[in-house]
Amino acid sequence: MAAALLAGAGGEVGLRAAVAASASSGHPVASDVRLGGDASQTRFVVDLSRRVGISAFILADPYRVVIDLPQVAFRLPRKAGETGRGLIKAFRYGMVMPGGSRIVIDLAGPARIDKAFSLDAAEGQPARLVLDLAATDRESFMRTLALDSRVARADTTRKLETVVRPDGDQRPVIVVDPGHGGIDEGTHAQNGVTEKVIVLEFGNRLRERLEQSGKYRVLMTRTDDSYVPLGERVRFARANKAALLISIHADALPRHEGDAQGASIYTLSDTASDAEAARLAEKENRADVIAGVDLTAEPGDVADILIDLAQRETRAFSGQFARALSGELKSVARMHKNPLKSAGFRVLKAPDVPSVLLELGYVSNRGDLKQITSEAWQSRTSEAVLQAVKTYFLTRLAGAAP
Numbered sequence: 001m002a003a004a005l006l007a008g009a010g011g012e013v014g015l016r017a018a019v020a021a022s023a024s025s026g027h028p029v030a031s032d033v034r035l036g037g038d039a040s041q042t043r044f045v046v047d048l049s050r051r052v053g054i055s056a057f058i059l060a061d062p063y064r065v066v067i068d069l070p071q072v073a074f075r076l077p078r079k080a081g082e083t084g085r086g087l088i089k090a091f092r093y094g095m096v097m098p099g100g101s102r103i104v105i106d107l108a109g110p111a112r113i114d115k116a117f118s119l120d121a122a123e124g125q126p127a128r129l130v131l132d133l134a135a136t137d138r139e140s141f142m143r144t145l146a147l148d149s150r151v152a153r154a155d156t157t158r159k160l161e162t163v164v165r166p167d168g169d170q171r172p173v174i175v176v177d178p179g180h181g182g183i184d185e186g187t188h189a190q191n192g193v194t195e196k197v198i199v200l201e202f203g204n205r206l207r208e209r210l211e212q213s214g215k216y217r218v219l220m221t222r223t224d225d226s227y228v229p230l231g232e233r234v235r236f237a238r239a240n241k242a243a244l245l246i247s248i249h250a251d252a253l254p255r256h257e258g259d260a261q262g263a264s265i266y267t268l269s270d271t272a273s274d275a276e277a278a279r280l281a282e283k284e285n286r287a288d289v290i291a292g293v294d295l296t297a298e299p300g301d302v303a304d305i306l307i308d309l310a311q312r313e314t315r316a317f318s319g320q321f322a323r324a325l326s327g328e329l330k331s332v333a334r335m336h337k338n339p340l341k342s343a344g345f346r347v348l349k350a351p352d353v354p355s356v357l358l359e360l361g362y363v364s365n366r367g368d369l370k371q372i373t374s375e376a377w378q379s380r381t382s383e384a385v386l387q388a389v390k391t392y393f394l395t396r397l398a399g400a401a402p
């Protein structure tokens with residue numbers, strides 16, 4: 001009995017799946033989740049259609065526990081993860097790459113993993129994943145973390161492979177980067193539509209349009225619902241010697257902050273152009289925290305001085321493309337009242353690849369949501385992006401000063 005299992009930890013919060021899970025995909029199905037216990041000891045249980053191997057580890061600042069498991073079809077109750085109990089503040093779950101899923105638990109404070117294991121179905125109980133947490137202090141937490149990271153841990157996030165350029169193909173490479181993916185869903189519309197789905201749809205349409213022109217080689221950072229770390233997107237663009245990176249996103253404004261609408265185009269800068277740009281960059285840069293990636297492990301591979309020199313030219317080109325894009329979009333899409341902005345977006349940091357981030361609109365605005373999810377809007381907007389790309393490369397080839 002689940003209740004008996006949790007009794008020692010001080011009771012149970014039951015979240016029943018309304019619909020019986022089906023295992024049609026062939027992957028194990030996670031059908032329910034329960035939290036038990038209090039702020040000194042907390043138990044986290046997930047019901048599974050069959051037992052899976054798991055590995056759990058901690059991350060600091062913010063305090064998190066990450067559980068990696070093989071790809072699982074999550075059919076958890078709709079609000080699962082939004083509220084916590086005891087040491088668990090909230091949690092989220094999803095795919096990190098084909099074949100791999102992850103659960104990221106936000107902790108209320110420093111905790112240690114007492115036990116992490118999975119069980120076969122037995123005695124009328126389904127297979128389960130069990131995580132037992134116990135409260136600890138920051139010092140012990142950080143000590144465990146330091147010891148943990150010395151043990152070689154398999155990096156389970158996606159590595160993008162450099163694509164071989166066909167002989168004699170001199171066309172400029174454009175990287176289309178649909179934001180978010182997998183466990184990182186991005187923003188949510190009132191009706192449940194997620195940013196990661198909208199931007200992938202638009203990204204695919206844009207790729208198709210750019211390819212049809214025959215003038216460019218187009219590479220995508222993701223074509224499915226996988227999570228790709230921000231640094232990996234930048235590395236992919238550089239490794240493929242991209243001439244342009246276009247990152248696709250959609251924004252949302254919390255209700256109490258009023259209403260905003262229209263598309264915006266962002267470029268990289270050290271200081272944000274305004275408070276809204278700063279807020280957005282902070283939100284977009286959180287992607288790796290959401291997915292549980294430890295950024296402190298990311299090595300810098302170029303000396304700072306080189307970055308600075310290359311970046312001046314790159315930034316000028318980025319600004320040039322951003323202006324061309326704004327000019328084209330104006331006539332087909334509703335624009336934000338102040339559409340050209342800049343801030344410290346991590347995905348725009350390639351020192352040698354001109355990069356812009358296009359926010360299609362606000363999913364929190366009903367009019368915008370209707371537009372950006374419509375086929376007609378997406379197709380005329382990708383046409384406008386193609387026109388801007390053409391203008392940009394013509395100007396560059398003509399050797400015009402940025």
Ligand SMILES: [Zn+2]
Nearest residue numbers: 179186249250
């Ligand atoms: Zn986004």
